[in-house]
Amino acid sequence: MAWIPRFITFTGLVLLAHAGYSAQEHAALASTTAQHSNQAGTSTSLPIDISIETIVATMAVCIGLVLNTPNLRPIQWNVWAGKIEREGAEGFRDSSGAVEKDYRGNPFSTLESRPGFVDIRKQRREFAEWAKSEST
Amino acid sequence: MSIERENQIHPIVTESTLSNLYSLTSSLFGVTAGILGLESYNGFLLYLVLSVITTIFVYVVKVLPESLSEGRSIGDTERFFKGALQFWSGGLASGMPGFVLTWTLFYGLVRV
Known part of the structure; x- marks a missing residue:
């Protein structure tokens, strides 16, 4: 049964890496769009799905670490x-x-x-x- | 009774297994705050909230079963910790530098 906490932690880390990559891509896209469109004040806030994925991944890693503590x-x-x-x-x-x-x-x-x-x-x-x- | 004499009569086990957990989780929360792009007080608020949630996890998973089997009431952490304050706020100060470190790192990585 020792693999369950490790599996949860690993899944959470993969999700977190994916969320980080998505956020970076979104930031790059938003800056390019802002350069090419002349109107200032375009929305650059993070999409809600990336936020949710980040929070869920953090909670998953957290649960895995807590289950794995001696x-x-x-x-x-x-x-x-x-x-x-x-x-x-x-x-x-x-x-x-x-x-x-x-x-x-x-x-x-x-x-x-x-x-x-x-x-x-x-x-x-x-x-x-x-x-x-x-x-x- | 002075603390020194109290410790001689009732010695305590000083080994704490939780400091490792808090250093890991605080760095993780820094990653979260950096990806979310939080700034100023919002980031520290996230750290506070997530730390409290972690401590609740620790309480439910590690502290509660043994405390109940010893006959203690719910919410009593005296079996493993000196007091409720030490348990609920013990990891906050020690994890803060790691949190700020990874927070700034990932904020810079994500937003070039």
């Missing part, structure tokens, strides 16, 4: 961290179903596994006893 995060840290702890990576899927790129997992992982606080002497002693029991 999900928002709860601003309160405890709500956000609670969501991560309850749902894990499942709660951070974007519209295409893939896990978001900047999903980092537990925000407290640096606090929960601090290498500087590991009791290395105890682990070394346990390893020595295990190695001794294996060798006998």
Whole structure:
């Protein structure tokens, strides 16, 4: 389902390019007409269909971009961290179903596994006893 | 309570995913205003109106479903933003330079 926002955005951009080209052609035509006809004050305002096309194209691109934005995060840290702890990576899927790129997992992982606080002497002693029991 | 202490007791997630959207859409609105050939206040009025419409889209698509599932009432943006003012006017000032840039560019491109 990830292609729907992109398709909307692309359609809107094509429409916008077409509207821009039409407006430019209209401006060029209007200036030439004004040169060749001697009467001043000819109407050079944009035709209504180009205006409508521009507005519709803008709205389409806008909807496509909004649908394509990644999900928002709860601003309160405890709500956000609670969501991560309850749902894990499942709660951070974007519209295409893939896990978001900047999903980092537990925000407290640096606090929960601090290498500087590991009791290395105890682990070394346990390893020595295990190695001794294996060798006998 | 001072803001600093408030932030220490209730920390906030500062990552905002919407600034990218607003920079893109404001440039797009500049293209629109340039093609339409708007001048002076009309262009800024168009920017204001289209930005508000974009924010309504964002609210309906992104904010409303999760806020309702959390049990908040309609119109409450406190789950994702510090206040209603920050949500509804957050992208206006940051997108303005990009808007004026593309507005003048496309105005000049279309009307030689």
